[in-house]
Amino acid sequence: MARVRVEATSTQITVEGKTYDTDEWMNAPSSILSSIPRRLHLQPDHPITITRKLIESRFPAPTYQKHNTLFPIVSVAQNFDSLGFPTDHVGRSRNDTYYINKSTVLRTHTSAHQADTFRANTSEGFLISADVYRRDAIDRSHYPIFHQMEGARTWSRSAVPEGTTLARQVWDDLKTIPKHDLVVEDPNPSFHPDRNPLQSDRHSPEEAEAVATHLKRSLEDVVVTIFSAARAAAAAAARGGFSAPTSEPLKVRWVEAYFPFTSPSWELEVFWQNDWLEVLGCGVVQQRLLDSAGVPDRVGWAFGIGLERIAMLLFEIPDIRLFWSRDPRFLDQFRERVDGKITRFKEFSKYPPAPRDVAFWLPKSTAAASTPDSRNEPHSAPNPAGGLAPESASNAPASSTTTNSPSASVSSTSAPPPSTASSSTAATTHPPFHENDLTELVRATAGDLAESVTLIDAFAHPKTGRQSRCYRIVYRSLERTLTSEEVAGLHERIGRELVARWGVELR
Numbered sequence: 001m002a003r004v005r006v007e008a009t010s011t012q013i014t015v016e017g018k019t020y021d022t023d024e025w026m027n028a029p030s031s032i033l034s035s036i037p038r039r040l041h042l043q044p045d046h047p048i049t050i051t052r053k054l055i056e057s058r059f060p061a062p063t064y065q066k067h068n069t070l071f072p073i074v075s076v077a078q079n080f081d082s083l084g085f086p087t088d089h090v091g092r093s094r095n096d097t098y099y100i101n102k103s104t105v106l107r108t109h110t111s112a113h114q115a116d117t118f119r120a121n122t123s124e125g126f127l128i129s130a131d132v133y134r135r136d137a138i139d140r141s142h143y144p145i146f147h148q149m150e151g152a153r154t155w156s157r158s159a160v161p162e163g164t165t166l167a168r169q170v171w172d173d174l175k176t177i178p179k180h181d182l183v184v185e186d187p188n189p190s191f192h193p194d195r196n197p198l199q200s201d202r203h204s205p206e207e208a209e210a211v212a213t214h215l216k217r218s219l220e221d222v223v224v225t226i227f228s229a230a231r232a233a234a235a236a237a238a239r240g241g242f243s244a245p246t247s248e249p250l251k252v253r254w255v256e257a258y259f260p261f262t263s264p265s266w267e268l269e270v271f272w273q274n275d276w277l278e279v280l281g282c283g284v285v286q287q288r289l290l291d292s293a294g295v296p297d298r299v300g301w302a303f304g305i306g307l308e309r310i311a312m313l314l315f316e317i318p319d320i321r322l323f324w325s326r327d328p329r330f331l332d333q334f335r336e337r338v339d340g341k342i343t344r345f346k347e348f349s350k351y352p353p354a355p356r357d358v359a360f361w362l363p364k365s366t367a368a369a370s371t372p373d374s375r376n377e378p379h380s381a382p383n384p385a386g387g388l389a390p391e392s393a394s395n396a397p398a399s400s401t402t403t404n405s406p407s408a409s410v411s412s413t414s415a416p417p418p419s420t421a422s423s424s425t426a427a428t429t430h431p432p433f434h435e436n437d438l439t440e441l442v443r444a445t446a447g448d449l450a451e452s453v454t455l456i457d458a459f460a461h462p463k464t465g466r467q468s469r470c471y472r473i474v475y476r477s478l479e480r481t482l483t484s485e486e487v488a489g490l491h492e493r494i495g496r497e498l499v500a501r502w503g504v505e506l507r
């Protein structure tokens with residue numbers, strides 16, 4: 001068992017010997033804080049560790065320097081400001097991010113360390129692997145704590161030898177990346193004037209093209225490595241009679257993306273379980289970030305990869321919750337091997353799911369703020385109010401319910417402690433309901449027994465305009481069969497809390 005050392009007083013918390021003042025922005029539950037010491041990416045023989053090492057092997061020292069123990073509690077300046085997130089960006093909302101206090105968060109991505117690492121300027125490239133935290137949906141590929149690897153590679157303009165150019169040097173370095181014969185869909189031009197612009201005041205088209213190609217080839221090499229390992233494991237499993245080998249060809253594609261700290265930007269998607277699964281985001285580093293990190297003469301790329309997503313592909317792990325299992329039937333299946341070979345995960349048992357619906361009317365006053373969002377992608381959604389990079393209407397988010405006023409944000413997004421007042425008298429004092437509040441309530445109540453939470457119905461009453469929501473919560477243990485009494489108990493508690501906290505009326 002990891003030793004849990006989270007002590008909370010009413011105004012302070014201490015995590016692994018570091019003490020922080022809390023304030024009304026604090027929304028990090030103890031279940032999340034107490035998981036900080038687990039650091040799955042450093043646990044020997046854990047699939048996240050094996051995945052990390054396999055990816056690291058494609059980015060060798062001394063060009064790439066590794067940082068694997070950076071502390072997860074960071075400043076808002078590190079997590080957002082240093083990267084050029086506008087002050088009203090949706091990713092800063094307390095609906096999406098765990099705050100300790102107004103200026104301190106649990107990092108939501110490893111990019112929080114980009115500026116500091118560029119500033120240290122101790123290597124041409126780096127890899128940062130770490131645990132990251134987000135208030136997010138519940139399903140088989142999303143979890144509130146996951147692991148990312150940040151990678152970056154830059155070239156110094158002033159170090160380009162006479163007689164050559166930066167672009168030519170990058171093309172030269174590209175030769176050290178092994179060639180592959182994977183067919184990758186990449187239908188978009190490397191940069192697009194409005195959707196995915198070249199930083200034309202700082203980079204020539206040749207430079208951006210060379211950097212982008214180096215970036216994409218480096219990441220395609222990772223995907224090829226992962227899939228060769230996965231294929232070999234599947235073949236070995238088939239020889240052992242466990243399962244049929246995977247015969248489906250690997251399908252991979254690049255799609256244009258948006259991040260405030262890269263331009264142009266892309267995401268890489270892999271076809272998995274009948275759908276496109278996004279595994280990473282990347283792009284050409286915004287020059288103003290390198291300027292403020294004190295290395296204005298450097299030019300390069302950065303990426304952020306989801307380690308769980310890669311590990312799920314690699315080992316064929318069907319559910320992201322399994323990574324947190326302490327069950328030896330899970331943990332004993334994984335071994336770090338020097339030859340990089342992996343063994344496919346064998347599902348030890350599949351226990352039955354228990355789906356239960358919860359339907360309710362929202363209190364009238366909160367109906368507008370609780371319109372279901374489209375899927376959260378807090379780190380890529382451009383800001384319609386105008387971020388630091390130009391944006392197109394085509395990839396602007398549908399709406400943002402957040403505000404940059406702290407007092408307004410607190411009152412509109414906080415999940416207060418359970419109310420003791422009855423729902424009828426307290427209706428006017430309830431905060432607006434947000435989908436991530438339900439997600440968090442389900443996690444707090446059912447923990448890892450909750451497999452997914454899905455909105456299955458939303459409508460407004462034709463006469464009263466009152467908003468209705470129906471969510472399906474699927475309960476399932478990865479380790480045993482749940483009893484119907486147990487499920488009913490959890491589900492009832494969730495219904496009661498919904499009424500007490502958000503003043504909804506169960507239907």
Ligand code: FA5
Nearest residue numbers: 109111142143146278279280281282302303304306379
């Ligand atoms: C980012 O976090 C950017 N910082 C990535 C980046 C780095 C872009 C450097 C440019 C340069 P995004 O929010 O898309 O982007 O997350 C990156 C990856 O993390 C995703 O592609 C996905 O693989 C993984 N990921 C995101 N949310 C979750 C989640 N809730 N559970 C598991 N994996 C997730």
Ligand code: MG
Nearest residue numbers: 278281377380
């Ligand atoms: Mg993304």
